[in-house]
Amino acid sequence: MDKLLEKVYGMSAEEMAAAKEHLMVGGGSPFTTALQTGDGIRVTDINGKTYIDCTSQSWALYLGHANKEIREIVYEHMQNQSHIHQGFDTKIRYALAKKLTEIAPPHINRVSFTASSGLGIEAAIKLSLKNVEGSRKVIVLDDAYHGNSLTTAAASWTSTQASGKFTGVMNFRNGLNDLFIRVPNPYTYQWKKTNNPEDCVDYCLAAMENAIQREVVGQVAAILLEPIQASGGQIILPKRYLEGVRALADKYGCLLIFDEIQTYCRIGEWFAYNYFGVEPDIICTGKAIGAGFPMAAVLLRDGLKGFEMNAEELHTFANNTVSQVCALKQIEIIERDNLLENTRNVGKILGDGVKSMMNAYPEIGDVRQAGLHIGVEMVADPVTKEAHPAAAKIKSTAVENGLILGTGGFRKHILKIKPPLITTPADAAEILERWEATLKASLR
Numbered sequence: 001m002d003k004l005l006e007k008v009y010g011m012s013a014e015e016m017a018a019a020k021e022h023l024m025v026g027g028g029s030p031f032t033t034a035l036q037t038g039d040g041i042r043v044t045d046i047n048g049k050t051y052i053d054c055t056s057q058s059w060a061l062y063l064g065h066a067n068k069e070i071r072e073i074v075y076e077h078m079q080n081q082s083h084i085h086q087g088f089d090t091k092i093r094y095a096l097a098k099k100l101t102e103i104a105p106p107h108i109n110r111v112s113f114t115a116s117s118g119l120g121i122e123a124a125i126k127l128s129l130k131n132v133e134g135s136r137k138v139i140v141l142d143d144a145y146h147g148n149s150l151t152t153a154a155a156s157w158t159s160t161q162a163s164g165k166f167t168g169v170m171n172f173r174n175g176l177n178d179l180f181i182r183v184p185n186p187y188t189y190q191w192k193k194t195n196n197p198e199d200c201v202d203y204c205l206a207a208m209e210n211a212i213q214r215e216v217v218g219q220v221a222a223i224l225l226e227p228i229q230a231s232g233g234q235i236i237l238p239k240r241y242l243e244g245v246r247a248l249a250d251k252y253g254c255l256l257i258f259d260e261i262q263t264y265c266r267i268g269e270w271f272a273y274n275y276f277g278v279e280p281d282i283i284c285t286g287k288a289i290g291a292g293f294p295m296a297a298v299l300l301r302d303g304l305k306g307f308e309m310n311a312e313e314l315h316t317f318a319n320n321t322v323s324q325v326c327a328l329k330q331i332e333i334i335e336r337d338n339l340l341e342n343t344r345n346v347g348k349i350l351g352d353g354v355k356s357m358m359n360a361y362p363e364i365g366d367v368r369q370a371g372l373h374i375g376v377e378m379v380a381d382p383v384t385k386e387a388h389p390a391a392a393k394i395k396s397t398a399v400e401n402g403l404i405l406g407t408g409g410f411r412k413h414i415l416k417i418k419p420p421l422i423t424t425p426a427d428a429a430e431i432l433e434r435w436e437a438t439l440k441a442s443l444r
């Protein structure tokens with residue numbers, strides 16, 4: 001082992017505590033101990049305890065921890081190339097652009113690469129402002145999360161009072177821009193005005209149309225949404241709603257942007273188009289796309305104006321060849337190992353498994369599952385559907401039981417089960433066993 005690695009891996013508890021003093025961390029849910037190694041869906045901490053990682057590290061590792069093929073291709077590729085600036089062409093960039101557009105919806109055939117998911121969202125917004133003449137506003141939804149940069153935070157629930165004490169981004173409220181106008185989202189499970197969730201869809205579509213017609217000066221550039229609102233609470237937007245939004249975008253001449261930073265592959269399909277049958281004008285994907293290496297891709301519909309070579313979209317690391325090689329290799333592995341099918345199958349096993357516990361545990365209010373994009377809403381009462389106060393305890397008990405569950409956003413009572421796409425049926429059985437033991441220990 002390299003002497004440097006030996007030294008770092010061998011740091012004592014005292015050395016770690018002293019070094020920690022030099023670090024600033026601006027968010028995330030603090031974990032009980034430091035992680036040391038990972039293998040597939042499992043991670044091991046510095047004390048040797050192993051956990052099943054149902055967060056995939058902010059949902060960013062589809063092939064799990066320390067995947068061997070990714071390691072090997074990084075090593076091989078880096079003997080030839082590492083970082084190449086976007087002004088220089090490379091074969092890997094061509095190959096990835098071609099492959100991504102092959103798996104993308106039919107009318108989406110151009111890609112712009114960038115360095116991170118948040119930058120991808122900003123690139124999509126730029127493209128919509130460029131294409132819709134005179135436009136200055138973008139419609140976003142309640143409970144949306146599109147990132148934590150000043151612009152993407154402004155598009156997100158983090159810039160609203162709903163964020164409460166959770167987030168510090170409100171400390172920068174004066175710097176948050178006024179590009180966005182927010183409209184209600186179809187959170188049908190919590191719809192209380194009538195008994196019919198379809199009314200919720202109608203209400204939200206009407207509110208969006210009203211915003212476009214009456215609340216915006218001039219032309220709207222785009223409607224930006226996550227087909228499944230992840231951070232906001234694993235809210236799967238109904239197909240009819242997405243169809244309605246598509247129709248509104250067409251009627252009023254604005255673009256529809258899908259933030260697929262979490263849905264890409266994780267829903268058991270390449271893109272949300274394959275799941276919902278609705279084709280957007282722009283897709284942003286990021287997070288797991290680089291198999292653990294940072295990158296994002298913005299995909300654009302035919303006939304729209306793209307970026308031009310005049311610094312409309314320019315970032316030092318927008319063309320990192322290592323991330324791009326990993327993205328391409330990951331697609332090859334997903335195809336070769338039928339990982340989309342696996343995601344659908346194992347996701348269903350997990351979703352059905354949790355649903356089968358609803359009788360024994362009425363605290364499980366709703367299970368929202370699309371592939372391995374799974375949220376479990378824990379409620380104090382199945383009728384009032386108020387948040388269950390024990391969710392934090394469930395999460396910490398799960399850690400004791402060797403299971404890392406996710407939460408996110410301000411709805412901490414929605415627990416997330418989002419392991420890597422390589423999770424097997426046997427792994428799913430183990431997750432369910434630990435999940436049930438956790439519920440028993442925390443709720444009974």
Ligand SMILES: Cc1ncc(COP(=O)(O)O)c(C=O)c1O
Nearest residue numbers: 117118145146147226259261262
């Ligand atoms: C749906 C969605 N969009 C955008 C982002 C922003 O991604 P990043 O933090 O990588 O910039 C996230 C991150 O959680 C996300 O979940």
